[in-house]
Amino acid sequence: MASGYNFVSHDMTVTPLRFDTNRGLKYRDSSTQPTISTEEIYIMAHGPATDWGEDKASEYKAKIGIYFFIFYSIVYSVFVVINVISPMSMATIVFAGLNLAVVYGIGLIILAIIMGLIYNYMCTKKENELNAKEEVQQ
Amino acid sequence: MIYEPSLTAIFFFIFFVIAVIWLSSFLAKRTKTSDGYFAAGGRIHWGVNGIAFAGDYLSAASFLGICGMIAFFGYDGFLYSIGYLAGWIVALFVVAEPLKRFGKYTLTDALNYKFNSKGIQLTAAASTLIVSICYLVPQMVGAGDLVTPLLGFPHYIGVIFVGAIVIFIVATAGMTSTTYVQFIKGGLLITFSTILTIYILTNGISLKPSEEHRDLMSIGAIVQNGDVVEIDHTGYSIADEYRHHDQHFIKLRTDGRYSWWSLEQIDEQKAVLHQALSVTHKPDGRVYYNGAPREERRFFQVGHATKIIVDGEEVDKTGPLGPFKYLSTIESSEILIFSRVLFIDGDDRVSLWYQNPTPGSELLRPGMMLNLGEDSDFMSKLNFISLMLALFFGTSALPHILIRYYTVRSPKDARKSTIVAIAAIGFFYILTLFLGLGAMVSGVLDLESSNMAAPLLAKSIGVFIFSTITAIAFATVLGTVAGLIIASSGAVAHDLIVNYLGIKLSDKGQVTAGRISAIGVGCFAIVLGILFKGMNVSFLVGLAFAVAASANLPAILMLLFWKKTTAKGIASSIVVGIVFSLGIILLSPSTYIGVYGLPAAQAPIPLDNPGIISIPLSFLTLIVVSLLTQKKREMTTV
Numbered sequence: 001m002a003s004g005y006n007f008v009s010h011d012m013t014v015t016p017l018r019f020d021t022n023r024g025l026k027y028r029d030s031s032t033q034p035t036i037s038t039e040e041i042y043i044m045a046h047g048p049a050t051d052w053g054e055d056k057a058s059e060y061k062a063k064i065g066i067y068f069f070i071f072y073s074i075v076y077s078v079f080v081v082i083n084v085i086s087p088m089s090m091a092t093i094v095f096a097g098l099n100l101a102v103v104y105g106i107g108l109i110i111l112a113i114i115m116g117l118i119y120n121y122m123c124t125k126k127e128n129e130l131n132a133k134e135e136v137q138q
Numbered sequence: 139m140i141y142e143p144s145l146t147a148i149f150f151f152i153f154f155v156i157a158v159i160w161l162s163s164f165l166a167k168r169t170k171t172s173d174g175y176f177a178a179g180g181r182i183h184w185g186v187n188g189i190a191f192a193g194d195y196l197s198a199a200s201f202l203g204i205c206g207m208i209a210f211f212g213y214d215g216f217l218y219s220i221g222y223l224a225g226w227i228v229a230l231f232v233v234a235e236p237l238k239r240f241g242k243y244t245l246t247d248a249l250n251y252k253f254n255s256k257g258i259q260l261t262a263a264a265s266t267l268i269v270s271i272c273y274l275v276p277q278m279v280g281a282g283d284l285v286t287p288l289l290g291f292p293h294y295i296g297v298i299f300v301g302a303i304v305i306f307i308v309a310t311a312g313m314t315s316t317t318y319v320q321f322i323k324g325g326l327l328i329t330f331s332t333i334l335t336i337y338i339l340t341n342g343i344s345l346k347p348s349e350e351h352r353d354l355m356s357i358g359a360i361v362q363n364g365d366v367v368e369i370d371h372t373g374y375s376i377a378d379e380y381r382h383h384d385q386h387f388i389k390l391r392t393d394g395r396y397s398w399w400s401l402e403q404i405d406e407q408k409a410v411l412h413q414a415l416s417v418t419h420k421p422d423g424r425v426y427y428n429g430a431p432r433e434e435r436r437f438f439q440v441g442h443a444t445k446i447i448v449d450g451e452e453v454d455k456t457g458p459l460g461p462f463k464y465l466s467t468i469e470s471s472e473i474l475i476f477s478r479v480l481f482i483d484g485d486d487r488v489s490l491w492y493q494n495p496t497p498g499s500e501l502l503r504p505g506m507m508l509n510l511g512e513d514s515d516f517m518s519k520l521n522f523i524s525l526m527l528a529l530f531f532g533t534s535a536l537p538h539i540l541i542r543y544y545t546v547r548s549p550k551d552a553r554k555s556t557i558v559a560i561a562a563i564g565f566f567y568i569l570t571l572f573l574g575l576g577a578m579v580s581g582v583l584d585l586e587s588s589n590m591a592a593p594l595l596a597k598s599i600g601v602f603i604f605s606t607i608t609a610i611a612f613a614t615v616l617g618t619v620a621g622l623i624i625a626s627s628g629a630v631a632h633d634l635i636v637n638y639l640g641i642k643l644s645d646k647g648q649v650t651a652g653r654i655s656a657i658g659v660g661c662f663a664i665v666l667g668i669l670f671k672g673m674n675v676s677f678l679v680g681l682a683f684a685v686a687a688s689a690n691l692p693a694i695l696m697l698l699f700w701k702k703t704t705a706k707g708i709a710s711s712i713v714v715g716i717v718f719s720l721g722i723i724l725l726s727p728s729t730y731i732g733v734y735g736l737p738a739a740q741a742p743i744p745l746d747n748p749g750i751i752s753i754p755l756s757f758l759t760l761i762v763v764s765l766l767t768q769k770k771r772e773m774t775t776v
Contacts, residue, residue, distance in 0.1 A: 055549065058235070065231035066699075072227045073530075079220075080526045084519045087510040091503040097466025101213055101503045105220045106571075109564040112227050116557040119231065123553060 056130040061123045068119050075111065079104050146601050148289055150609040155303060158319055158616065165318065166310035172648040175312035176243035176628050177544040182317055184551040188558020190317045191542055193324030195222075195533070195563060197273075197618040198280040198589075199679045200570070201327060201611060205595075206588030208574020209441070210475070212501030214508045215574055219567035221526050225533025226563065228691075230556040233534045236698050238543040238552035244628040245537045246637070249693055255705030256638060261712040263633035265689040266537040268716060270626045271666070272682035273538070274619060274659075278667025281615040283589065284608075294668045300612075301664035304619045308627065308656040312649075313545055316620040323617035326610045328562055330603070331569045334592075337599055338576035339464055342456035343471065347442050347581040348598060354413040354440075354493060359388075359401070361409045366401065369411065380488075382479050387414065387490060389483070395429035395436075400492035412493045415440070415476070415585055419487040439594065441583040444495045445472035461572065468498040468575055475501070475578070476585055491585045501578075517744050525680075528749035532683030535690035538618075538625035623659050630655035680747070681723055688752035689715030696760050707764030715756035722748035 082089060082104075090101035173179050182190070200222065207215025241248030246262035278297050285296030307315050358370035366376060366388050377396055378389035386401040388411055396418075399411035415437060418426040427437035446453050447470040456467055476491040496506075505511040508525075509518035533539065543552045577583060577591040582598045584590045596607035631651035635641050643651060670678075692715065693708045723729060727738035728746040745751070 058239075058549075061235060061553075065235075069227060069231040072224070072231070076224050076227075076526075076530060080523060083217075083504050083510055084522060087504050087514075091499055093469075096462045097469060098462060099469060099499070099502055102465055102469075102571075105213075105216055106568055108220050109223050109568055112223055113561050113564050115227070116230055116560045120553060120557050124550075127550065 054131075055127065057123065057126040060126050060130075064119065064122055068115055072112065072115060076108060079108060144601055144605060144608075147605040147608045150605040151289060151612060154609045154613060158303065158307060158613075161318055162307045162310040162315040165315045168314065170646070170649070172243070172632075172645050172652070174314065175649045175652050176624070176632060177541070178313040178317050180545060180547055182314075182545040184546050184555040185558055186317065186321050187542060187546050187551070187555035189324040189562055190320040190545075191324075191539070191555060191559035192328065192562040192566065193320030193322070193617040194542060194621040195539060195559070195618075196324065196327055196566060196614065197679070198277055198284070198611070198615050200566075201331075201614050202280065202284075202589040202592060203679070204567075204570045205573045205577065205592040206590070207507065208570060209577035209583055209591035210588045211507035212475075212575075212578070213504055214506050216571050217504060217508065217526070218529065219570050221529025222533065223560070223564050223567050224530050226556065226560045228531060229534035229539070230553065230560060232698070233540070233694060234543060234552045234556045235549035237540060237694070238546070238549045241540075241544055243541065243544060243632050244625070245540050245690065246629065246633040248540070249697060249708055250637075250705075253705035253708075255709065257709035258705055258712075259633055259638040261709045261716075262690075262693075263629040263638065265685070265712050265716055266629040266633070267626055268720075269535075269537055269682050269686045269689070270622045270629070270659075271663070272678050272685060273536070274622045274626075274663045275666045275670050276678040277615050277619045277622070278663050279670050280589070281612070281619070282667060282671060283587075284593075284611055284615065289608075293671050297667035297671075298664055300615055300619065301660050301667065304616055304623060305657055305660035307616070307620050308623045308660065309653045312627075312652060312656075313541075313624055316617075316624050317542075317545055319613070319620055320617040323610065323613040324562065326606075327614060328566050328569075330606055330610055331566060331573060333603065334596060334599070334607070335569045335572045335576070337603075338572055338580075338595075339461060340458045341580075342459050343443050343446055343464075343467060343579050344455040345443055345446060346454075347579060351442065351581040352438050356413065357399070357411045359409045359411050361401075361403060361407055366409065366411075378483065380481055380483065382481065385479065385492070387479070387492070396426075397429045398488070398490050398492075414490050414492040416488055416490045417586065418483070418489075421485045437586070439582050439584055440474070440476060441578050442474055442581045443471050443579045444474045447471050464572065465502070465575075468579070469502050471498045472496065473498055473501060473579060476583075478585075520750060521746050524745065524747035524750035527753060528680070528684045528687045528747055530687075531691045531749070531753060532687040535686040535694060536682070537629070537686070537690070538621040541625050541628060542621075619663070623656050623663070626659040627652045627656040630659065681720070684719045684723060684748050684752065685716055687749055688719035688756050689713075692753065692756040692760050696757070696764075700761075700764075702764050702768060703760065704764040704767045706767045707760045707762075710763040711756045711760035714759040715752055718752040718755050719748045722751060 082100075090099060090104070092100045094100050095103050168174065171179070204215050204218050207218065209215075237248050240251040244263075245266055246259055249262050250258040278301065281300035282293035282296035285291050285299065286293050289296075291299065307319055357374065359366045360368040366379070369376065369390070374390040374392045376388060377391040380387045380389070388399045388401055390397055390399055390411075398414045398416045400414050401409050401411055403409045416428055417437065418429070420426070425432065427434075430436045446456060446467065448456055448467055459467060472495050474493055474495050477494045479490045479492065481488055481490070500506065508522050510522060542555075546552050546555055573592055573595065577595040580595055580598055582591070582594040584594060593604065593607050593611060597604040631648060631654075635651055636643055636648060689712045692711050696703045696711075697708060722743055722745060725741060725743040726746045726748075727741040727744060730736045730741040731738050
C-alpha cells in the first residue's frame with residue numbers, strides 16, 4: 001500500500017515519512033529507513049508544500065468523485081453526440097422561447113456548479129463524521 | 139479600423155501597473171523560501187485561490203476570443219465556453235485533492251511522487267514547458283495586439299512592456315504576487331462583465347443601435363445573362379467583378395475610389411447591389427479600406443438586428459429585456475452578420491466581408507463556424523468530437539492551473555477552491571453568451587479583429603467602462619502570463635536543475651534559480667511574442683490544450699486509478715502524447731493554411747484537432763509500457 005516517501009526539511013537529519021496513498025497520511029517509519037541528510041532533502045523534495053492531518057474520508061471522496069465524474073461525462077457526451085448526429089434538433093424550442101442548444105449548454109454549466117456544491121457538501125459531511133470520530137477515539 | 143488612444147484608458151492602465159508593481163514589491167519581502175516562491179507557502183485562503191483560479195484560467199482567449207467568436211459566429215463560440223468549463227469537472231472530481239496530496243511545487247512532483255524517476259522528471263518538465271510556451275505565445279501576441287490600438291504603442295513595445303511587468307511580478311514574489319494579481323484580475327473581470335451584461339439587457343435590441351450607427355447602402359441594378367450591365371446610381375460606375383461559388387461581387391468606382399458590392403438577383407433582369415466592406419493589400423504594401431487609406435475612416439463598425447420580433451410582433455426597438463427574453467428575442471429575430479471571402483484582384487489581395495442577414499434561430503444553434511450542418515462530412519464531425527474531447531480533458535492537465543493546488547493548505551481547501559473557481563468561471567462563461575450577442579447587435583464590430591468585440595462594446599457605453607475594460611483586458615494577459623511563467627520557472631528550476639540534473643541548491647538557491655528561470659522564460663516569451671506577431675492566437679491555445687490533454691492527463695489519471703502504472707509507462711505516455719498531438723497539429727489543414735500559407739488539401743492529415751487520436755494513444759502507451767515493465771516496478775517499489 002505504502003509506495004513512496006516524503007521528507008521534511010526542518011532539521012539537518014530527519015526521519016523519512018512514509019506516505020499512504022489511500023489515507024493521505026504521513027507517518028514516521030524510522031525502524032525501516034535510515035535518516036537522510038539535508039543535501040538529499042534538496043534533491044528529493046517531492047512531498048506536499050504543507051502538512052495536514054489524516055483524512056479518513058479520502059477513499060469515500062475518491063469514490064463519489066468518480067461517480068459524479070461519470071455522470072457528468074455522460075451528460076456532456078450526450079450533448080456532443082446530439083450535435084454530431086442531429087444538429088438540427090438543437091434548434092428545437094424547449095423552454096421559454098429558448099432552443100435545446102442554449103438550454104443544454106447553459107444547463108451543462110449550471111449542472112457543473114450544482115454538482116460541485118453537492119459534492120462538497122457530501123465530502124465535508126463525511127470528513128466531519130469520520131475525522132471527528134478519529135479525534136474522539138484519540 | 140482606427141482606434142484612438144484614450145487618456146482615461148492610459149490613466150487606468152498606468153494606475154493598474156503601479157498598483158501591481160507596488161503589490162509585488164510588498165509581497166517580495168515575505169518571499170524568502172522555495173515554498174513561498176513556488177507555492178505561496180501553501181497559505182492562500184481557498185476563496186482567494188478559487189477566484190485566482192478564475193483569474194489564471196480566463197485568459198485573453200476566453201475574454202477576448204470567445205466573446206469575439208460568439209459576436210461573429212453565434213452559438214459555435216459558446217461551445218468553447220461549455221467545453222472549457224466542463225474541463226473543471228475533471229479537475230474537481232478526479233484531480234484536485236489527490237494532486238494536492240501528492241505534489242509539492244510542480245506537476246512533475248505529483249506524477250513522480252512514488253517513483254523518483256529521472257524519466258518522469260525530464261518528460262513531465264518538458265511537457266510543462268511545451269504546454270506553457272504554447273500558451274504563453276498567444277498571450278504575448280494578444281498583449282501587443284491589445285496595447286497597440288488602445289494605448290497607441292507599436293506592437294513590440296506592447297509585448298516588451300507586458301513581458302517586463304510580468305517578469306517583475308514573478309521574479310519578486312513568485313506565486314504569492316501572481317496569486318493576488320490573478321485574484322484582483324478575476325474579481326474585476328467578472329464584476330465588469332456583469333455590469334456590461336446588465337447594460338446589454340437594459341438597453342435591449344434596436345434596429346438602430348446608436349446615433350453613430352451607419353446604414354449600409356443598396357443600389358438597384360439591371361442584369362443580362364447573369365452580368366450587371368447597368369446600375370441605378372449616377373455616381374457609381376462598374377469597374378470589375380468577382381465570382382465565388384454562387385456568390386457574385388461587383389467592384390464599383392466613384393470619385394476615384396473603388397468599393398465592392400455583393401449582388402442579390404431578384405429576377406432574370408433585376409438585382410440589388412449590397413455594400414460590402416473590404417481591405418485591399420496592394421503589391422507595394424499600401425492598404426486600402428473600402429478603397430481609401432485607413433485615415434479616411436471608411437472602414438466602419440457594423441453588426442445590428444435587421445428584423446426584431448417580440449412575442450410574434452415586429453418592432454423597431456425592444457426596451458429592457460430579461461436574460462431569457464433577450465435570448466428568445468434574438469432567436470426569433472434576424473441579425474446582419476458578415477461573411478468573409480478572400481481573393482486576388484489583379485495584383486491586389488482582397489479581404490471582402492459581405493452582408494449576410496441571418497435568422498437568429500440559425501445563430502443560436504451549432505454550425506455557423508464549426509461545420510456540423512447538412513454539408514458536414516465525417517472529418518468535420520470527427521474534428522468537433524476531438525475538439526470537445528481536448529477541451530474536456532485539457533483543463534485539468536494544464537500545468538499552470540494545476541500548480542495552483544499547491545498554494546492552499548490542504549486537499550479540502552483544494553476542493554473548495556475548485557468549486558469557487560467553477561462557480562466564478564461558469565458564471566463568466568454564461569455572461570460571454572450575452573456579451574457576444576450584445577456586441578453582435580450593437581453596431582460595434584470591427585470586422586478585421588473579432589478579439590476587439592468586448593472592448594468595443596464597452597466603448598459604445600462610455601469612456602469610463604471602456605477604460606476599465608481595457609485595463610482588465612490588460613490584467614487578463616498579465617495574470618495568465620504570470621501563472622505560465624511561474625509554472626515554467628518551477629519546471630526549469632525545481633524539476634530540471636534541482637531534481638533531474640541533481641544540482642544541489644540550498645533553499646535560498648532554489649528561489650534564486652526560480653527567479654533567474656522566470657527572467658529567462660519571460661525574455662524568451664517576449665522574443666516569441668514579437669516574432670509571432672500576426673499569428674492566429676487561437677491556434678496556439680488549441681495546441682496547448684491538445685498537448686496538455688494528450689501528454690499529461692493520461693499520466694495523471696492512470697497514476698491515480700491504476701495500480702500497475704510504472705514510471706516508464708508514465709514517461710512513455712507523456713512522450714507519445716507530445717509527439718502525436720504536436721505532429722498531427724503541425725500536419726493539419728488549419729496549420730497548412732494559417733501557418734505555412736499552403737492549400738489545406740496538401741495537408742497529409744485531414745484532422746485539425748488531434749485529441750481523438752493522441753489521447754487514446756497516450757493511454758494505450760501507458761498501459762502497454764507499464765505492463766511490460768511490471769517486474770522492474772515491483773523490484774524498485776518499497
